[in-house]
Each structure stands twice: as C-alpha cells, then as structure tokens.
Amino acid sequence: MNSDYKSIFQSKMAVIDKEISLLSRVEEERQLQKVVLIPSESITPHPVREALSTAFVSIYTEGYPPLRMTREEESRVTDYYYQMARYRRYADRRFYKGCDIANLVEVLAQRRAAKIFSTPRISPDKIYVNVQPLSGAAANNAIYEALVKPGDVVMGMALSEGGHLTHGSPFNRSGKRYTIVSYSTDPKTEMLDYDEILRQAKEHRPRMIIAGWTSYPWAPDWKRFREIADEVGAKLVADVSHPAGLIVGGAYPNPIEYCDVVMCTTHKTLCGPRGAIILTTDEVLAAKIDNAVFPGEQGGPHVNKMAAMAIAFKIADSELFREMMRQVVKNASYMADEFVKRGIKLANNGTNTHMLLIDLKRLPNSKPEPVKGEIAARILELCGIVLNKNTIAGDPTAAHASALRLGTPWITQRGYKEKEVRELANIIIDIISDIKPFFYQGLTGLLPRGKVEFSTITTAKERVLKLNQSVVISSVEKIGYPFMPFEPVESVRKEYEYKDNLDGFVSLREYGIIEVSGERPRHFLNQILTANVMGLKSGDSIASPLFDAEGRLLDFLNVFCVSDGAEERFIVLSSPDRKDMIVEYLRNVSDGYIVFDREDITKKIEGPANVIDLQNDLLINERFGGLLLDSKLKGEVERAFSLNLPDKGGVVRSDVSVFYSSSVEGKRFITVITTEEKVDQFRQSLSKSGAKEINSNTVVTLKKDMWSLKIGEFFAKYPQYFKSQKVYFAGEPLLRSLFVENNREVSRKQFKFEEKEGELKRTVLYDWHKKNAQKVIPFAGWEMPVWYSSILDEHNVVRGAAGLFDVSHMGVLEIRGRSVESFLNIVTANYASWIQPGQSQYSYLLDTEGNVIDDIMLYRKSRDVYMIVVNASNADKDLEWFRYINSGDAILCNKRKYINIDEPVEIRNLKDRSVGSEMRVDISLQGRMSLPTLLSLIGRDTDKQRLRSLRRTDFLEMEIDKQSVIISRTGYTGEEIAFELYIHPDIVLKFWEMILDAGKKYGVKPCGLGARDSLRTEAGLPLYGHELAGPYNISPAGAGFAPYVKLHKPFFVGRDAYIEVEKGRKMEIIRFIMTNKISRPAKQKDVVINAQGVAIGYVTSSAFNGEGYQVGLAYVDRKQIKEGAKIGIYCSPTTKSNISVGDQVKVGDRLIMPESATILPRFERKKKK
Incomplete structure (x- = not known):
C-alpha cells in the first residue's frame, strides 16, 4: 500500500482534528463574546500569535547565544552578514547545532526587553536579560537558586493578602525550601506599612526581599524597599508580572533603578506570549541567573515563544x-x-493600578450570610462577565475567599473607556447585590452557594451583549450553546394568533422544539413540571404548565419521551411567544443559580441537563423541525412515514418521532418531529392532499388570557395537570x-414494627468461631x-x-427498578443519584420526625x-421500612400524608435463600496488608x-477461585487500605480459611467484634444506638x-423535621483520650465535665486503643468543644453515673473522682508514613 505520510505535515488543523479546531473557534468566540x-x-x-506558530516551534536550543552577541545593540544584531560569519567561525553556547537563527531571535528579544525597561539613568546596554523562563514560577525558582540557599530567610508578601505562591507559600517549593517571613497590610488602613516591613526585616534579617504582588492594587514604593533591603543587607527582587506593561507604558513606577533583579511575565499587561523574563543590571548576577535557568531549572527553551516576545516588546x-x-x-x-458611588466597599481602599478588589463581606445590603467570591464569580460568568475570586485579609482559606478581583487590561484593549466602564460596573453591582447567599455542609467544611432571580441573569446578559456590541474589535464564526449559554431572551415580541381548534x-x-437529555433529564423535568414525568415510557407524552418562583405561568408545555435503552431523552414543545425564554429558563434551572422556590432557596432541581434547541443550536449535526396536525390527519402521517400510530402512545424512530400532544383544554393533536x-x-405532501396549512404564528395549545394566571388560579381551572401526590x-x-x-x-398506614424475640441467630462461621x-x-x-486472643492484640x-472480621450478620438488601434513583432519594438522606455503578455511598434512613432509623451503605451495581448494607440490629426493621415506603400506602410526611413515591421498585433480601445464587453476605478484611493478601x-x-x-468507597466484581465476589474498598475501622467481600454464604467458610492461609505470612489474623468496636471508636466512627439515635437521639449532624x-434535595423522608430539629441542636459528638492508662473504664451515659467542673455532656462509647489508653466518644455542649481542651469524666462502676453531693455524703463514703481526659480532633488523623 502506498502511503504518503508527508501529507499529514501539510494538512490543516480542521482536517486532522475537528474537535480541537472546533474548540479553538469556540475559545475565540468566548474571548470576544464575554467581558474578561x-x-x-x-x-x-x-x-504575536503568528510568531507562536512559526517553524521555531520545531527546534531544540538548550544553552545560550554567544555572549558577545547578547551585549550588542539591536542594529548590530540584525547585521546578518556579520552575525552569520561570526557564528560559522566561533559557534555558540548551545548543546545542539542548528541554532544559528534561533540565536538572533533570542538576542532580539533580550535587547528589546532591555530597551523598554530602560530609564534615563539606566541605559539598555546596562540591562542583562534572560528570556528563557517558561513561566513566572520557573523564573522565580531560578532567582531563588541564584540568590539564596535552602534555609535562608526570604521575605515576601503573604499569599492571602496579595502575594504569589512563589513568594513563600507553604504549598509551594519556596515555602518548603526556605525560611519565609511574610509581610502583610495594616489591618486598620489595609495598606502596606513600610515601617512595619522594616521592623520585620531587622528582626529576621532576610537574605532576599521580594517586592511585588498579584492582587494588592497599589504600586510599591521602590525607594523604601531599597532602603529596607540595604538596612539588612538583603537582595531586592521585584516581581512585576502584573504591572510590567504599565511600567513600560509609563503608568507605573519602574523598579530597574532600585532592585537587584526584576522578574516579569510577558502575557499579562505586556500583552505577549505566556512566558517570563529576568532582568538585572549586575553582570555577575546575570551569569548566576543564566545558570539557574539553564541547566538549573529547565531544559530546552521555546524559541517560538521568544520570537513572540520580541514582537510583543516591539x-x-x-x-x-x-x-x-x-x-x-x-x-x-x-x-x-x-463602585464607591454605589456603596460598594473596595478592599485596600481603592487602586492606582490596573486592578481592584470588591470586598463582598461589606456589601451595602446586609445579608443573613456573607456572599463568597467563588459563587459571585460563577454567577457573573453566567452573565458573560469573567473574573476571579480572591482572598483578602481575614479569609481563612481560598475556598472561602470573600473578594472579587477585577482588572482592566482586556476591556481596555477592546476599546472600553469611561462610559462603558461605568456601565459595566453598574451591571456587576446589580448582579452581586441580588445574590442570596447560603451554605451547604461539605466534607471539608461549609460550601458557599448563592442564587439570583431569573430576571437578574436575563437582564444582565442583555446589557453585557449590548455593551460588547459597542466595542466590537473583530468577529468570529458563532457557535453558541452549550459553550456560550448567555444568549439574550428575544426582546422583540411578535404578534401571535390564538385559536381553539x-x-x-x-x-x-x-x-420551541427543545431536547432535554444528559445525566438525569427525567428527574429534572419531573421536579420542575407539575405533571408526573417519571412514569413516561418511550413514545409517551404528557402536558404540563411551568411556573416561576412567584407562581407566574411561564408556559404550557407538551413533553414527549424519546428515550432509548442507553440514554434518557425528552422533547419539550413550548409555545411560540415563550420559546426563547423557556430555553433560557430550563438552562438556568439546570445551572443551579436561579431562585425557583422562594420557600427554601437551598433546594436544587436534579441535574444537570442538556437543554438543546433542536431548531436553532448550531452545534448539533442536523437541525429538526416539526408539524402540529389535526388528529384527523393521522392517516396522512402514517402513509408519509410508513408507520402505524396507536391511539395511545407514539412512535419513536431514528428518522422521525410522532406523538400526541394537547391543548390546555384537552384538545388532541398529532406532533411530528423530524429533520427540516x-x-x-x-x-408539500399534506398540501397536495388538500390539508390546510395554518399560519405558523398561530397558537393552539393555550389561550391568550391564560398568561396572567397565577398557579392557584391555574390549578382551580385545570387541576388535571397537577400531580399533587408528587413529593x-x-x-x-x-x-x-x-x-x-x-x-x-386521604388515609395512610402508620409504620409499625415490633422486634420479635426469638432464638439467637448464627452466621455460617459459628462453628469455626466456637472452635x-x-x-x-x-x-x-x-x-x-x-x-x-485479646481485643488489644x-x-x-x-x-x-x-x-x-465476620460481619455476615449484617443485612444485605437489593433494590432495583426504573425508578430506583427516585425511590432511594425519597427514602435516604444522601443523594443516591450521585454515585455511578461501581461506587458506594454512606447514608441514613430517617423517619417522618427526622429521627435516625439506621445508617446504611449503598452500592450501585448498575x-x-x-x-444496600444495613446494621444487623436493624436489618429486619430496615427491610420492613423499605417495603412500607414501597407499598404506596406509607406516610412520607406528617403534614402531607397524600404524597407518594413515583412508582414501586423491587426489594430483595440477599440473605434469603429464595434469591439462590445471588445471595450475599459480608466478611471484612481491614488493614494495610489486606491488599497483598487479596492479590495473592x-x-x-x-x-x-x-x-x-x-479507589476508596468504590467496588468491583470478579471471580476468585471460580466464585463470584464483590470486593468493596470500604470498612468500619478507619483504615486507609480496607476491603469488604460480599460472597455467597455457602462459600464463606472456604474464603475465610483461604484468606487466613494466604495472609498468614503478612500477619493477618481473625478479629472479633471487640476489636471492631475499639477500632471504630478510635477512628471516631458512629455506632447506631450510641452516636446515632440512642438515649440522646443523636442526629447525623450531631454525630459529625x-x-x-x-x-439541597427538595424532599426526602424526614427532611423538614430534621431541619427544624437541627435549628435547636446544641450538642455534638467529640472524640477524647484519657490521660492515664489506669483510668476506670468509661461507659455510655457517664457524665463529662469541663475544666471548671460544669457538666457538659455524656459519654457514648469508649474503648482501649493500641497503646492501652482509653479513647472514646461523648455528646457534649458545642460551645465547650475545643481541640486540646481538658475535660473530666465520671466513670461510674455501673452503667449509670451516681454522683453524691452535699448532705447525701457520709463520712467514709467512697466517692467517684473524675478521670482526666483531652479532647481530640473529631476524626483520627492519618499518621505520615
């Protein structure tokens, strides 16, 4: 076969890789359509972009140009006869040959950089430049290497107040290798205090001081920094990555006369390619820096980038x-x-540079919770405004940054001046002022969230697009959604004719012909529409109104299910004069940042969903259209598309979808959706047959006077479109x-469960245990x-x-069915939809009063x-609870006894012999040597x-010794490496002995429930009846x-009651350790006191750790929880504390003395190995 492989080198990007070509076009559109x-x-x-794609991209140039060339003026550098003659005679300082042209490019970049940073006092020939650093971080690392040694003291601005990672952050190499002293702003003035910086410098004697920042909006006093550095004998480095363009433009003070080294990136205000340069007026330092960059920090430089730099400097x-x-x-x-005119507080009290910061903690309208930077930035981006969150003084972490950082280089390049800038500022103010902040509880702390009104986003988008259109600098091919989801709602209202027939x-x-697909489209539509979408099968259709947060009618929609076995898909038909708005509304609900429920703004509609305009979106391969027909034309439809349309249901094919739709009055139509x-x-076929075509501006699905109806009025007239039983x-x-x-x-059955007294049960390993x-x-x-042997051992x-461990006494259930996600999201407190097949999830069953029924593990098999794995003590109760909810006659909410599950599921007890080969019980292998044991x-x-x-909490299915085994990386001991094996009970003994035999060389031994309890207690894990429910009715939040x-789930059993209970909860579980090994054993209900002798709570669990100390858990007053605090525990000799006081004490009575203990971190921290 003849293959011309050379052809790939001449092809265009769009031919070779359509995806990257598309994304490149989309990025160009993003940069033009959005305000950056x-x-x-x-x-x-x-x-500059042209230079980046030149042939220079193909070569390696490790090393440097001839030293002589780097000291010559630009006019001499461009004397190519002279330079090439010298190159051929004397070569260069490169490792590779073929760098003769690259030498010229690099030196041109150097000389031009020197020229633009020169001053009347410092001429270009006195400035030595390295243009090879690939980034600002790499450049700074090289400067450290050239100027200081590991362990030396370095001063730089604190990261949280405007410094850079490379200025000494503990997360960065600089903070790990050097002794960092950070300077900050004055808490009162929010400005740098140079006297305080001098005091710090005198105290710590740094070898190097870095002046410069990424988010402090004021220019530095270079003279003062020079004086401070001279006072302590430090090298002074200027990191002017941000203001470099301002410096060469004369709008910012130039550091070259004051600093030993100047570093800047070239892609910020210099408007060049991504890279960095290092400048110095000290030739000796220049040589050190060159060595630190290459070979110290990096290998081959990017010559194409240096060519682009040279152009940018010109x-x-x-x-x-x-x-x-x-x-x-x-x-x-x-x-x-x-901003200041509108009452917006600026961090650091203003700016005299290219950037400013909005202090969100001090927005003029007081809010119950503070607006955080991340959520504000997300909402602004939805409106077409791109900026970033930023930490300011007082912020604990970047996740809780409470400022927005804004810069004006990009918009200035686009042509923004005072009028446009002030309008943009007002758009931003109107958006952030409408944010309604709240928090979710995340695994690592509070997660800041917020929502705005739908009208806020739509209005802002229109204003942003209008603003951008006034400063258009070029145009690109439009792609739009899903990349640019900020098209404005059509503001020009057309006249439509409304007909009854x-x-x-x-x-x-x-x-509007709108496809709703993606991860959870069925649940998405079911939660925003009043009708029941959950029961729709492919070909089914349903009609439903859609209302906003105020209960105003947005539209009357017809929904068609076009799902196949692999993917859930629905087509939504909206009314003509609302089609753009409905697309926008659905997309915004999916995004999750608009208010749709004013009763509780923390609620989220399930999603996200793909909302595709099948008639107008440009990304789809083929656009679709459709016809709405009188049902009398059924025969014409069948003949045209060679199908049989049943009286109920529709037809879904790859080339056409045909459904029944209806008007609000119940008149039935046929809808055909197919290619244009x-x-x-x-x-044409219909017209030839004599069928009458009605004007396309005709609305037949609802009446014109209905737009004014609120939800209550609509329900009174058309109750058939409301499924009140939906949760x-x-x-x-x-x-x-x-x-x-x-x-x-409506009457529902109360849940009743009576614990049956009977003979003790035995696992299949009972005889082995007895032996x-x-x-x-x-x-x-x-x-x-x-x-x-012993619990301690x-x-x-x-x-x-x-x-x-033998944990085959635990309950193992299986729940399956088309609506299993919906069912589990109703009956469990966690979000069951979040996990994918092969993943597990910890969750809770709550009753209608918000009390804990049990804590459980969910494993998604498909x-x-x-x-579902449940506690052994609750196995029968949990099974009955699931069956009760599934019966369709359960009380899911005490205040709304009429609500019900969407549809029943199948529930099986996998420990029951009736499931045959699918039976499963659990044995648990916990500890770091469990992995090699199983591998063997x-x-x-x-x-x-x-x-x-x-990965942790994931599971897989495989065969071991020709037997089916589910292996999950889960456990109840706090071990990082831990597994649970779900196997058929008939092979448990065989696997038990196989594991012990294989693990013998790794130190694996059988362990009993005593060790399981001590391990989980040490790790801080809850036990039902102790840290959950039990005598103090402890909630999941109370347990930590x-x-x-x-x-965020709009409903699950017990949700509303749980929220109310949590509002009044004042206690929480702590973990503690006894001070003395010989302490009396603590028991559940033993009293806990603080250092002042005040009773603050009760012990819930206690056990001995591996070192012989008692560790335990206690439920105490939240105000008293402080890690490291000393507490006392009255360890009673019985299960109930009995502390005698006053006249009750007689001489000779034996009194209980409190045992000393210390509050530990809530969960055991992993020791570094």
Whole structure:
C-alpha cells in the first residue's frame, strides 16, 4: 500500500482534528463574546500569535547565544552578514547545532526587553536579560537558586493578602525550601506599612526581599524597599508580572533603578506570549541567573515563544501601547469610582493600578450570610462577565475567599473607556447585590452557594451583549450553546394568533422544539413540571404548565419521551411567544443559580441537563423541525412515514418521532418531529392532499388570557395537570395549603414494627468461631465472636497488618427498578443519584420526625440496581421500612400524608435463600496488608490491576477461585487500605480459611467484634444506638456527619423535621483520650465535665486503643468543644453515673473522682508514613 505520510505535515488543523479546531473557534468566540476582567490576562495581538506558530516551534536550543552577541545593540544584531560569519567561525553556547537563527531571535528579544525597561539613568546596554523562563514560577525558582540557599530567610508578601505562591507559600517549593517571613497590610488602613516591613526585616534579617504582588492594587514604593533591603543587607527582587506593561507604558513606577533583579511575565499587561523574563543590571548576577535557568531549572527553551516576545516588546515600544496602558489605569479608576458611588466597599481602599478588589463581606445590603467570591464569580460568568475570586485579609482559606478581583487590561484593549466602564460596573453591582447567599455542609467544611432571580441573569446578559456590541474589535464564526449559554431572551415580541381548534396543520417553526437529555433529564423535568414525568415510557407524552418562583405561568408545555435503552431523552414543545425564554429558563434551572422556590432557596432541581434547541443550536449535526396536525390527519402521517400510530402512545424512530400532544383544554393533536428536509417534504405532501396549512404564528395549545394566571388560579381551572401526590415540584409550596385541604380524607398506614424475640441467630462461621474464639456472646440477635486472643492484640493486628472480621450478620438488601434513583432519594438522606455503578455511598434512613432509623451503605451495581448494607440490629426493621415506603400506602410526611413515591421498585433480601445464587453476605478484611493478601488469591493479572487501582468507597466484581465476589474498598475501622467481600454464604467458610492461609505470612489474623468496636471508636466512627439515635437521639449532624444529609434535595423522608430539629441542636459528638492508662473504664451515659467542673455532656462509647489508653466518644455542649481542651469524666462502676453531693455524703463514703481526659480532633488523623 502506498502511503504518503508527508501529507499529514501539510494538512490543516480542521482536517486532522475537528474537535480541537472546533474548540479553538469556540475559545475565540468566548474571548470576544464575554467581558474578561481577569487582571492577569490580556488579548494576545495577532502578530504575536503568528510568531507562536512559526517553524521555531520545531527546534531544540538548550544553552545560550554567544555572549558577545547578547551585549550588542539591536542594529548590530540584525547585521546578518556579520552575525552569520561570526557564528560559522566561533559557534555558540548551545548543546545542539542548528541554532544559528534561533540565536538572533533570542538576542532580539533580550535587547528589546532591555530597551523598554530602560530609564534615563539606566541605559539598555546596562540591562542583562534572560528570556528563557517558561513561566513566572520557573523564573522565580531560578532567582531563588541564584540568590539564596535552602534555609535562608526570604521575605515576601503573604499569599492571602496579595502575594504569589512563589513568594513563600507553604504549598509551594519556596515555602518548603526556605525560611519565609511574610509581610502583610495594616489591618486598620489595609495598606502596606513600610515601617512595619522594616521592623520585620531587622528582626529576621532576610537574605532576599521580594517586592511585588498579584492582587494588592497599589504600586510599591521602590525607594523604601531599597532602603529596607540595604538596612539588612538583603537582595531586592521585584516581581512585576502584573504591572510590567504599565511600567513600560509609563503608568507605573519602574523598579530597574532600585532592585537587584526584576522578574516579569510577558502575557499579562505586556500583552505577549505566556512566558517570563529576568532582568538585572549586575553582570555577575546575570551569569548566576543564566545558570539557574539553564541547566538549573529547565531544559530546552521555546524559541517560538521568544520570537513572540520580541514582537510583543516591539509593540510595547510604541506610543499607541503607552497610550493604552495609561487608559488601563484610568479605566480601573473609573470602575473603582463607580463602585464607591454605589456603596460598594473596595478592599485596600481603592487602586492606582490596573486592578481592584470588591470586598463582598461589606456589601451595602446586609445579608443573613456573607456572599463568597467563588459563587459571585460563577454567577457573573453566567452573565458573560469573567473574573476571579480572591482572598483578602481575614479569609481563612481560598475556598472561602470573600473578594472579587477585577482588572482592566482586556476591556481596555477592546476599546472600553469611561462610559462603558461605568456601565459595566453598574451591571456587576446589580448582579452581586441580588445574590442570596447560603451554605451547604461539605466534607471539608461549609460550601458557599448563592442564587439570583431569573430576571437578574436575563437582564444582565442583555446589557453585557449590548455593551460588547459597542466595542466590537473583530468577529468570529458563532457557535453558541452549550459553550456560550448567555444568549439574550428575544426582546422583540411578535404578534401571535390564538385559536381553539386546529383544522389542518401548522409548522412548528415558531414553537420551541427543545431536547432535554444528559445525566438525569427525567428527574429534572419531573421536579420542575407539575405533571408526573417519571412514569413516561418511550413514545409517551404528557402536558404540563411551568411556573416561576412567584407562581407566574411561564408556559404550557407538551413533553414527549424519546428515550432509548442507553440514554434518557425528552422533547419539550413550548409555545411560540415563550420559546426563547423557556430555553433560557430550563438552562438556568439546570445551572443551579436561579431562585425557583422562594420557600427554601437551598433546594436544587436534579441535574444537570442538556437543554438543546433542536431548531436553532448550531452545534448539533442536523437541525429538526416539526408539524402540529389535526388528529384527523393521522392517516396522512402514517402513509408519509410508513408507520402505524396507536391511539395511545407514539412512535419513536431514528428518522422521525410522532406523538400526541394537547391543548390546555384537552384538545388532541398529532406532533411530528423530524429533520427540516423531511418536514418540508411532508408539508408539500399534506398540501397536495388538500390539508390546510395554518399560519405558523398561530397558537393552539393555550389561550391568550391564560398568561396572567397565577398557579392557584391555574390549578382551580385545570387541576388535571397537577400531580399533587408528587413529593415535590417547583411551585408545590404555593399550592400546599390547597393540596392539604383537598386531600384531607386521604388515609395512610402508620409504620409499625415490633422486634420479635426469638432464638439467637448464627452466621455460617459459628462453628469455626466456637472452635477458635475465646469468647462468643449474643450481639444484635446473633451469637458472635468478641475476641480470639485479646481485643488489644487484634486492634494492633489491624493497625499493623490486617484483620479478618465476620460481619455476615449484617443485612444485605437489593433494590432495583426504573425508578430506583427516585425511590432511594425519597427514602435516604444522601443523594443516591450521585454515585455511578461501581461506587458506594454512606447514608441514613430517617423517619417522618427526622429521627435516625439506621445508617446504611449503598452500592450501585448498575443504572437500575443498588445493593444496600444495613446494621444487623436493624436489618429486619430496615427491610420492613423499605417495603412500607414501597407499598404506596406509607406516610412520607406528617403534614402531607397524600404524597407518594413515583412508582414501586423491587426489594430483595440477599440473605434469603429464595434469591439462590445471588445471595450475599459480608466478611471484612481491614488493614494495610489486606491488599497483598487479596492479590495473592487472584489469578488474572488484569484483575490484580483492577484491585490495585480500586479507589476508596468504590467496588468491583470478579471471580476468585471460580466464585463470584464483590470486593468493596470500604470498612468500619478507619483504615486507609480496607476491603469488604460480599460472597455467597455457602462459600464463606472456604474464603475465610483461604484468606487466613494466604495472609498468614503478612500477619493477618481473625478479629472479633471487640476489636471492631475499639477500632471504630478510635477512628471516631458512629455506632447506631450510641452516636446515632440512642438515649440522646443523636442526629447525623450531631454525630459529625452532616455532609451525608443532602438538604439541597427538595424532599426526602424526614427532611423538614430534621431541619427544624437541627435549628435547636446544641450538642455534638467529640472524640477524647484519657490521660492515664489506669483510668476506670468509661461507659455510655457517664457524665463529662469541663475544666471548671460544669457538666457538659455524656459519654457514648469508649474503648482501649493500641497503646492501652482509653479513647472514646461523648455528646457534649458545642460551645465547650475545643481541640486540646481538658475535660473530666465520671466513670461510674455501673452503667449509670451516681454522683453524691452535699448532705447525701457520709463520712467514709467512697466517692467517684473524675478521670482526666483531652479532647481530640473529631476524626483520627492519618499518621505520615
């Protein structure tokens, strides 16, 4: 076969890689359509971009040009006859040959950089430049290497107040290798205090001081910094990455006369390529820096980037560029002034540079919670304004940054001046002022969130687009959604004709034909529409109104299910004069930042969803159209598309979808959705048959006077479109009182469960335990081993090697069905939809009063199948609870007894013999040596790799010794490496002995429930009846597990009651350790006191750790929780404390003395190995 491989080198990007070509075009569109206010970004001029794609990209040039050439003026450098003659005779300082042209490029970049940074006192020939650093961080690392040694003291601005990672952040190499002293702003003035910086410098005697910042909006006093450095004998480094363009434009003080080294990036205000340069007036330092860059920090430089730099420096050396930089500073000043006029507080009290920061903690309208930078930045981006969050003084972490950082380089390049800047500032103010902030509880702390009104986003988008259109600098091919989801709602309203009947057919050109697909489209639509979408099968259709947060009618929609086996898809037909708005509304609800429920703004509609305009989106391969037909034309439809349309349901094919739709009055139509080409063909066919075509501006699905109806009025006239039994839909709270009144006669069964007394149960390993365990006792209705050698020994086995536990007494259930996600989201507190097949999730069952029924583990086996593991003591109760909810006759909410699940699911007990080969019970292998033990039992290398790659809480299914095994990386001991094996009970003994035999060389031993309890207590994990529910009715949040109750879900059993209970909760679980090894054992209900002797709570669990100290958990007053605080525990000799005081004490009485203990971190911290 003849193959011309050379052709690939001549092909265009669009031919070779359509995806990257598309994304490149989309990025160009993004940069033009959105307003970019990120101070560290600028528009790269086309000549600079051209240079980046030159042939220089193909070569390696490790090393440097001839030293002589680097000291010559530009006119001499461009004497190419002279330079090439010398090159051929004397070569250069490169490792590679073929760098003769690259030498010229690099030196041109050096000399031009020196020229633009020169001053009347410092001429270009006195400035030595390295243009090879790939980034600012790499340049700074090289400067450290050249100027200081590891461990030396270095001063730089604190990261949280404006410094850079490389200025000494503990997360960066600089903070790890050097002794960092950070200077900050004065808390009162929010400005740098140079006297305080001098005091710090005198105290710590730094070898190097870095002056410069990324988010402090004021220019430095270089003279003062020089004086401070001289006072302590330090080298002074200027990091002017941000203001470099301002410096060369004369709009910012130049550091070259004061600093030993100057570093800047070239892609911020210099408007060049991504890279950095280092400048110095000290030739000796220049040589050190060159060595530190190469070979010290990096290898081959990017010659194409240096060519682009040279062009950028030439542009910067122009009066137009200097004029632009002056405008950049003016624009920042205009923006700051407009913010202040509107009452917006600026961090650091203003700006005299290209950037400013909005202090969100001090917005003029007081809010119950502070607006955080991340959520404000997200919402602004949805409106087409791109900026970033930023930390300011007082912010604990970047995740909780409470400022927005704005810069004016990009908008100045686009042509923004005072008028545009002030309008933009007002748009930003109107958006952030409308943010309604709140928090969710995350695994690592509070997660800031917020929402705005739908009208705020739509209005802002229109204003942003209008503003951008006034400063257009170029145009690109438009792609739009999903990349640019900020198209404005059509503001020009057309005149539509409303008809009660359809005596012919009408084109859907003016209607909205919207595909809703993605991760959870069925749940998404079910929660925003009043009708029940959950039961729709492919070909089914349903009609439903859609309401906003105020209960105003947005539209009357027809929804068609076009799902296939692999993907859930729906087509939504909207009315002509609302089509753009409905697309916008659905997309914004999916994004999650608009208010749709005023009763509780923390609620989230399930999603995200793809909302695709099938008639107008440009990204889709083929656009669709449709016709709405009188049902009498059914025969024409069948003949045209060779199909049989049933009286109920529709037809879904790859080329056409046909459904029944209806008007609000119940009149039935046929809807045909197909390609635009086939729509035209069908129209012609209908016209030839004599069918009448109605004007496409005709609305037949609802009446014109309905737009004024609020949700209550609509329900009164058309109750058939409301499924009151749904646990939630947007607008339901506005109808709740009506629903309650209308369903007053609805009666549901109360849940009743009686614990049956019976004989103790035994696991299949009972005989093995009786033979090998030292103690077997009743536990949760089972006879279980407590220890084999001792609890302490088995505890240490798990911490040092691995222990094997029989936990086959635990309940194992399976729930399956098309609506299993919906069912589990109703009955469990966590978000069951979040996990994918092969993942597990910790969750809770709550009753209607918000009390804990049990804590459980969910394992998602496939899209429609979950396995659920429950506590042995609650196994029968949990099974009955699931069956009760599934019956369709359960009380899901005490105030709304009429609500119900969407549809039943199948529930199976996997420990029941009736499921045959699918039976499953659990044995648990916990500890770091569990992995090699299991690997030794696995035959195939591919399965071994799967197990090695298994992430925490994930699981897999494989065969071991020809037997099916589910292996999950989960456990109840706090061990990082831990597994649970779900196997058929008939092979448990075989696997038990196989594991012990294989693990013998790794130190694996059998362990009883005693060690399991001590391990989970030491790790801080809750036990039902102790840290959950129990005598103090402890909630998940009270146990320290609030993130596992997802209050963003609009409904789950017990949600409202749980929220109310949490408002009044004052206690929380702590972990403690006894001071003395010989302390009396603490028991559940023992009293805990603080250092002042005040009772603050009660012990819930206690056990001995591997070192022989008692560790335990206690439920105490939240105000008293402070890590490291000393507490006392009255360890009673009985299960109940009995503390005698006053006259009750007689001489000779033996009194209980409190045992000393210390509050530990809530969860055990992993020790570094």
